[in-house]
Each structure stands twice: as structure tokens, then as C-alpha cells.
Amino acid sequence: MSGPLSAADTRRNLVALSRADFDRELAPFIDRPYRLNQIYLALHRRGVESIDEITELSLRLRGELAQCFFIAAPRIAERRLSADGTCKYLLRLHDSATIEAVDIPSEERRTLCISSQAGCALACTFCVTGYWGAGRDLSAGEIVAQVRLINRESRSREPGSSQARTTRPFDDPSAAPNIVFMGMGEPLLNLEAVRESLDLLTQSTSWKRVTVSTVGIIPALEEMASWRRRPNLAISLHAPDDDRRNEIMPINQTYPLADLLACLRRYPLERGRKITIEYLLIRHFNDRLKDADQIARLLRGLRAKVNLIPINPDPVLGEQMVAPDEATVERFKNRLRQRGLFTTVRQRRGDEVQGACGQLRASGTKAHGVRARLRQGGDNG
Ligand code: SF4
Missing domain, CATH: 1.10.150.530 (DNA polymerase; domain 1)
Known part of the structure; x- marks a missing residue:
């Protein structure tokens, strides 16, 4: 460098x-x-x-x-490997901003979770990145470099590997990992760089292997709808009605559920594709059977599948942000299935390496987000 x-x-x-x-x-x-x-x-x-x-x-x-x-690509500031093989990276950019990326192994195909911003201004209450506040947008080069760097690291850990460096993001397209924009930041608030990075990444992997996850920034979704090629789309829903979504996702006040769902119904989907609806399960907040019924009503007529995510607890999120017990998760999943929705439960990975977005960077960092200020004010008063 x-x-x-x-x-x-x-x-x-x-x-x-x-x-x-x-x-x-x-x-x-x-x-x-x-x-x-x-x-x-x-x-x-x-x-x-x-x-x-x-x-x-x-x-x-x-x-x-x-x-x-x-030329200064991101560098590894810290790496934590969990017992289940999940490897979480804290990466430092040339201006000292830090981001996170996670390498999640699987028997079928690895998944790389990458960041699109060094922080996030949207202040979702269940998100550690939101707690730590806004940061700058990443360039397309910084987004793509996360994939290249993790890929290189992963290969160098393979038994018997003497390889220190690959020359392309993926030398072998058949082994290309899935890539999900679910790390730090809201990708649709940095859409130009995300689009440039997609153009680079998809020179070596299929669009079907890339997923962009968003809280639902409607103007940006409308722009994506006009693209010739699109990645998979995941929507962070997390609540079955506006009152509760406003409470945990302030962006819902700008783009409420009815408008978001109408936009998703217009969104063009290639044959066989579905929108993934991400739904965090938070005990005593959004985990009742009637909440599952409400989700089924909201999603009626939409080509969607639901991914349930029992929340990953963290000290900065507060005591109320805990996952329901397994039986509740199972009942919730079954209810959605009975209502005709293909539903999965995301396995928790890398808990001991602080696998949720923003947790690793939080160590030793000073919080400056909206929620951090509110909490500091509350603590003092
Ligand atoms: S969940 Fe996503 S949009 Fe919300 S604060 Fe975290 S990074 Fe930002």
C-alpha cells in the first residue's frame, strides 16, 4: 500500500x-x-x-x-473467529473510519455480509450500528474490497494453503460466496456506490447470489426497479403495524408500511424470485400469534418469503431487546406457514464474536448517534 x-x-x-x-x-x-x-x-x-x-x-x-x-484498500484491524466458523472482521479505512464484515461458512456456500456505510444515521432501536451513529458513505471500491479481502483471508486459512493473495474477488465462480449487503449502513442511502459495486461484483458472480437489504427507502427502491439487472431484495419489516414500526424504526415515519408495501407490489421480480421479508423477533413486542396473522395480511398478494430472526442481545440495546424462547419462535413460524407464507428461522451465528451488525466496532468507540444522546440524557437526568 x-x-x-x-x-x-x-x-x-x-x-x-x-x-x-x-x-x-x-x-x-x-x-x-x-x-x-x-x-x-x-x-x-x-x-x-x-x-x-x-x-x-x-x-x-x-x-x-x-x-x-x-491506493489504500481497507485493512484488518481485528478478526474474531467463532467456534461455528463464523469470522467477523473489523476493517479500518484509509481515513481511520471503521466498518465490519462477516464471513459465514456453510456446507453449501459461504455468505459474506458486507457494509455500505461506516455507521448509520437511521437510529433503529434494535441496531448497535444505529446506536453508534452516522458515518460516511463507502465508495464502490471500499465495498468490493471487503469481498476481496475476506475471500483472500478465508483461502489463506484453508488447510495446506500457501496462497497469500488472490488476484480477483473470486478465482473460481462456481465457489463464489453469497454476498449480502446487511452489514453497517443503509445501502439504499448510498445507492450510486452500491450500484457501481454490484456492477463490479457481478463480473465474477451471479446477480442471484447478491442480496441488498433495506429498511425500505421508497425513492431508491423505485430507482432500483428501473435497473436492467437487480440483486435479490430483502426488506427489514420487524413490526406488523405502523405504531410499533415507528417505535423501533424512525424511518417508518417517512415511509410508512402502506406506502412501502404498495411500492413492493410494483417492484419487478424475475421469474422464481421472491422478496425476503426480514422480521426480528423481540420478546413481548412483536412475537404474538396475532402479530403473525397481521404480517400475513400485510404480505397478501406479494411474492415474498419470511425470514425470522430472534434478536441478538447486546448491552447497548437495553433489557427489553431479548429474543423469545424457542417454543414461541416455533409457534410464530408455524402460524406464518399455516397462513401460506414460506418461512424460515435464521440460525444465530457467531454470538461469541459479537456477530450482529455494529457490535464489534462498538468496543472502545464513543457513541454519537441520536439514540446514544437520548440515552446519555436519560442516564444523567
Ligand atoms: S438496522 Fe440498518 S438502517 Fe437501521 S440503524 Fe442499523 S444499519 Fe441503519
Whole structure:
């Protein structure tokens, strides 16, 4: 990596530039337009770590670029491996912002959970990232780099592996992991970078293997509906009515359930695809059988499947944020199935490595989100 030398170093990090900024900033250095694409692909598909490694360029051009730019992909700040094989990463970006990514193994295919923002301003009350407050948007390069970095790490842990580095996000497309945008941040509030990252990722994997999860930002959903190719869509529902959704997801006041469901009914789905409805189960809050009935009514006519997620407890979330017992979860699942909804329960993974979004970064960080301020005010008063 050739990072900045000091605070006075004004060079830009190529990995953190959007495609439009990349094209604009490099244009004065480039004699032939195809060179821009060459450099962009070297950065984001090959994963070069210094301008010197872009050997397609002449020595003179590399020298000129190095005067104004550097390359600094995310680095591993901490890694926690759980007994079930789930590996959680805390990654540090070139400006010291931190993000999380999780590698979840499975007998069939690994799943990589990646971040789209370094924090989140939406302040959902069940989310540790929301508690710690807003951060900046990630660039497409920073999003894709999470996949490349975890993939490389995972391979280097394989028994007998001497490989220290892969040159592409996935060398073997048949073994490409599922990728879910369910880490830190709301992807649809950083849609331009997410779209650029999807274009890069899907050069090596199928759109069907990528899922974008959102609280339901309606204008962005409408924009996605117009795309030629779309990833799988997951919606964080988490409550069966507006009153309770407002309570735990402030964004519901802007995009209430009726509007969101109407938007989802218009959303184009390829043959065989369904929208995944994510539903956190919180004891004594949204886990009654009549709540399951209400969800079934809400989703009537929508091509959807429901994924139940017993909440992952965390000290900053408060005592009321606990999961129902197993029998309640089972009854809830069965009720939804009786109402005709394909329903699964997400297995809890990586509890001992703080597997839920935002938990690892929380260690040793100062909270500055809306909820943190409310809590500090409450604690003091
Ligand atoms: S659940 Fe998602 S949208 Fe809500 S605060 Fe957490 S990261 Fe943000």
C-alpha cells in the first residue's frame, strides 16, 4: 500500500473515488480513454495495492499518477473467529473510519455480509450500528474490497494453503460466496456506490447470489426497479403495524408500511424470485400469534418469503431487546406457514464474536448517534 505520508499530503485515495470522480480526476493524466478502464479494473478486480503494480501503464505515467494519488484498500484491524466458523472482521479505512464484515461458512456456500456505510444515521432501536451513529458513505471500491479481502483471508486459512493473495474477488465462480449487503449502513442511502459495486461484483458472480437489504427507502427502491439487472431484495419489516414500526424504526415515519408495501407490489421480480421479508423477533413486542396473522395480511398478494430472526442481545440495546424462547419462535413460524407464507428461522451465528451488525466496532468507540444522546440524557437526568 502506498498511503498518505502525512496530514499535509493532499494525494487522493483511488480506491475511495466514485467512478465519476475517478474518470474526472484521472482524465488530465490519460492519453487514451481505454486506459481509464484499465486502471479501474486493475484497482477493483485485480486488487492492486500500489500504483507501481499497474504495469500496463508506462513508468512515466505511474510516476505522474503517484504524485497525485495513492491506493489504500481497507485493512484488518481485528478478526474474531467463532467456534461455528463464523469470522467477523473489523476493517479500518484509509481515513481511520471503521466498518465490519462477516464471513459465514456453510456446507453449501459461504455468505459474506458486507457494509455500505461506516455507521448509520437511521437510529433503529434494535441496531448497535444505529446506536453508534452516522458515518460516511463507502465508495464502490471500499465495498468490493471487503469481498476481496475476506475471500483472500478465508483461502489463506484453508488447510495446506500457501496462497497469500488472490488476484480477483473470486478465482473460481462456481465457489463464489453469497454476498449480502446487511452489514453497517443503509445501502439504499448510498445507492450510486452500491450500484457501481454490484456492477463490479457481478463480473465474477451471479446477480442471484447478491442480496441488498433495506429498511425500505421508497425513492431508491423505485430507482432500483428501473435497473436492467437487480440483486435479490430483502426488506427489514420487524413490526406488523405502523405504531410499533415507528417505535423501533424512525424511518417508518417517512415511509410508512402502506406506502412501502404498495411500492413492493410494483417492484419487478424475475421469474422464481421472491422478496425476503426480514422480521426480528423481540420478546413481548412483536412475537404474538396475532402479530403473525397481521404480517400475513400485510404480505397478501406479494411474492415474498419470511425470514425470522430472534434478536441478538447486546448491552447497548437495553433489557427489553431479548429474543423469545424457542417454543414461541416455533409457534410464530408455524402460524406464518399455516397462513401460506414460506418461512424460515435464521440460525444465530457467531454470538461469541459479537456477530450482529455494529457490535464489534462498538468496543472502545464513543457513541454519537441520536439514540446514544437520548440515552446519555436519560442516564444523567
Ligand atoms: S438496522 Fe440498518 S438502517 Fe437501521 S440503524 Fe442499523 S444499519 Fe441503519
